[in-house]
Amino acid sequence: MLPVLLRIRPDEWFAVRMEDGVPVVGVWLICLLWAVYGGISVWLAKQADARRGDGEETELAAQRWIAVAGLAALLSLPLWIGGLLPEDFAGVPVFGYGVMIFCGFAAGGWTGLRRLKRAGLPEGLAYDMTFWAFAAGIGGARLNYLIREHERVYAAPAGTSLGLFEAIKRTVNLSDGGLVLLGGVVGAALALVWVCRRWKVSPLRAADVAIPSCFLGLAFGRIGCLMYGCCWGDRCELPWAIHFPEGGITYDALVGRGFLSPDAPRTYGLHPTQLYSSFNALILSALTAAYFPRRPRDGAVLAMALLIYPPARATLEVLRGDDTGFLDTGLTLAQSMGIVLFALGALLAAWLTWSPDEKNEGTAAPSGPAPSGPASVAG
Template sequence: MRQTLIRIFLDQPWALWKTDPQSGISGPGLAVLWLVGGLLWFGFRFVRNGFSVPEGERGSLVVWLVGLVVCSVIGTVTGAGSFPIFGYGFMLLIGFLCAVWFANRRADANGIDREQILDAGFWILVSGVLGGRIFYLLQYGEHVFAGKSGGELLRAAIDLRQGGLVLVGGMVGGSIGYFTFCYLRKLSPLQLADVLTPSVFIGIAFGRLGCLMNGCCYGDACTLPWGISFPAGSVPFDSLALRGFVDPESAATYPLHPTQIYSALNGFVLAFVTAKYFPRRRHDGDVFALACILYPITRFLIEFLRNDEGSQLGTGLTISQLYSLLILVAGIVLMLTLSWRGRPARLRTTQMTTG
């Protein structure tokens, strides 16, 4: 695990690589990062345009140069030393970008406006994070708010630096945001959902890799060769020590199932399956319905290997397993409803474009 990937230094913006003496975490200067990122971007655009400068690139170049100057002096102006890049948030960002890229490719292949894909992605991202945080606070609010009062309560509620999202809550929140977006844009939600569903699973997969870096969503004891241990001070270590499963003086936990990796692989597999099923669907919404059937089944099974949640309501099942059962029932009902009443799936391009 690695909760903090690197630190970006503002006080030495042209440092190629520097180590923070307090945290021991290294990273580049902000100006160096901006310079390298800009060179890679403009180089990519140059090659993609047949080794010639694309039209309108001068304006972007001016903005980049101004940004380079700002990066060079911001540390002096603000007095700030550095800021961290957290592994959890970084993987969420990578997952979002990869999901949008894959959705754009699928949109191009099916005559759908890319602008709709990007707008829908932002609606899903924002509402998904909000829903995931609300569900997390409902489940773990007693721990999050313990010993806090006044303004500390608000800061604790919105502090996502080290994780704190429930995936099922994110899916519920993301769905609400998505259907609201489709209503406002007058789009067919089931039709667009079929295009976006594989990308959602890509986002979930990278998000679970973020969970591994953060240490959350950890598994139960594992005797298999790929069991992983978490060091003292990590989220799994502190949680297991508090529950009496680990000696607080130990250097690390006993080997645990890497359930984060299991869940990430599950996300990538479901992205592949739903993408391959898309050309074979018979009605708009078939791909989404299939996802609502497959995902809760796999999530339900993976939950048996996790050790970060207790059973709820005297059922012997975790809250995520109970949610999964509800999603499974909804997926089956949707699939049956589509097969009985749904129209044959046709990509109606005019409904999916702006204007």
């Protein structure tokens, strides 16, 4: 368990000193250089476009992100000059779960570029898909959690009401936990459809490109679950059983349910279901990536994912100990949703089998390099 990787100290951002003979440069100065680099990159790309003179624009998404991140650091300067930090400020925590989620999206976006080009889609689509899937996925995952746990999240002391500021704070307080995978999947899927409409690209083709990357991102995310302590397994007597320390959410949950004595220094042995899930996601990522170049038509990889993920997830749920059940069905929420996803996968597979294939009718995007721009890609 490692919920907090490190703490950022903005009060030391301007430090430029020597420590044990090694120069220590403030983070703000590094961000300033980052902003300069981003600005130069954008300028050079525009100069290259002007020299080429063919009317095409170089994809500048990555350079713009670099420049914006550096600019944000510059704009934060007045906050720290004014001495707004309290004297007992301990630093801004960087959570392991969030870092792994970010790494998952980054790895998924990077590995998806090759499939994107092979499908005849522009590189810029990958940046849009990654960014908006990240934003909508986090939003959907948080919304799902708030719907499920609204009574606990928004509980107010007896005889009092929750103020607006406190309610907003609890809504966005991710440090208290609260991201549910299924909500994130729905949010990311809606973002994918919106981005495809913007770029005039077939959503099925884009989904085929994204599916292996989604599983790869899930593999990273489950490592984040282990670091945070959520999604724990049931009792395990095997040599690889893991124990969570006192004070973590796993320990507190088991004590609260009466499964563990409050005097215990740690939990009893539990299945490392987070690692099981991560390994499962890696396998599914490899399988869908290998199937992608062999798919008979657009949508086949998506159908495959919908058919193989629910049974794998349902099997892993048997070893989970965090979910107590869903609506007295004897199934967990993930298993119940898995039935729906499997049915959708079966319907999609049947439709792909019996419906006409537009790719064979000449309406698919060309396999050569596609022009840049959201409105210039054939679907």
